[in-house]
Amino acid sequence: EAQVTQNPRYLITVTGKKLTVTCSQNMNHEYMSWYRQDPGLGLRQIYYSMNVEVTDKGDVPEGYKVSRKEKRNFPLILESPSPNQTSLYFCASSSLERYNEQFFGPGTRLTVL
Amino acid sequence: AQTVTQSQPEMSVQEAETVTLSCTYDTSESDYYLFWYKQPPSRQMILVIRQEAYKQQNATENRFSVNFQKAAKSFSLKISDSQLGDAAMYFCAYRQMEYGNKLVFGAGTILRVKS
Numbered sequence: 001e002a003q004v005t006q007n008p009r010y011l012i013t014v015t016g017k018k019l020t021v022t023c024s025q026n027m028n029h030e031y032m033s034w035y036r037q038d039p040g041l042g043l044r045q046i047y048y049s050m051n052v053e054v055t056d057k058g059d060v061p062e063g064y065k066v067s068r069k070e071k072r073n074f075p076l077i078l079e080s081p082s083p084n085q086t087s088l089y090f091c092a093s094s095s096l097e098r099y100n101e102q103f104f105g106p107g108t109r110l111t112v113l
Numbered sequence: 114a115q116t117v118t119q120s121q122p123e124m125s126v127q128e129a130e131t132v133t134l135s136c137t138y139d140t141s142e143s144d145y146y147l148f149w150y151k152q153p154p155s156r157q158m159i160l161v162i163r164q165e166a167y168k169q170q171n172a173t174e175n176r177f178s179v180n181f182q183k184a185a186k187s188f189s190l191k192i193s194d195s196q197l198g199d200a201a202m203y204f205c206a207y208r209q210m211e212y213g214n215k216l217v218f219g220a221g222t223i224l225r226v227k228s
Contacts, residue, residue: 031214033214033215035216035218040220041220042117042119042204042218042219042220042221043204043206043216043218044218045215045216048214048215058215059215088156090158092158092216094214099208099214100146100148100163100208101160102160102214102216104157104158106155106156106157107156107157107158109156
């Protein structure tokens with residue numbers, strides 16, 4: 001089954017404790033991105049990647065890092081989480097040929113205390 | 114920068130009735146794509162319908178249709194014969210041609226369906 005998976009689905013952590021949210025897709029997609037969803041703001045792009053070893057900032061990259069060492073994986077790293085990073089996070093992927101078909105992961109609910 | 118505005122934070126509709134969700138956007142591009150996504154309580158993002166800006170014909174998917182007014186930069190979603198399963202958050206989104214495949218989302222509209 002074609003899908004984007006994220007782990008964990010729920011996470012409660014404390015300020016300053018490094019964490020990683022994993023994202024994996026099994027569709028051989030070149031394009032992957034991370035969004036955060038906040039009430040009243042919709043989804044906003046954090047980072048994106050056009051292919052392996054190619055990443056770039058989205059609209060709200062501060063406090064986040066990403067890497068793209070393999071085509072299928074695109075982890076989101078919070079080196080020192082803060083309460084303002086409490087949010088719902090989505091990973092998405094698409095092929096460059098069928099770029100209007102973005103597949104979203106199930107979301108990760110992160111709470112930073 | 115492109116922006117997407119959904120001016121209705123919440124809407125209600127009676128089952129079997131029709132409801133229209135509004136969306137306006139701002140862009141200087143001439144070619145782009147517009148989307149409506151549904152987010153049910155499960156939080157999954159589900160593509161409802163998409164419209165290509167260079168196509169004048171409004172997109173339709175079963176009970177879902179759009180009214181795309183390019184000059185007015187308006188992209189509303191009409192849901193006919195509303196069902197209880199249509200209750201969800203609906204997001205309007207714009208796909209930028211620059212900066213990769215980024216989607217710019219509106220703030221969302223919560224749709225409640227009354228039985």
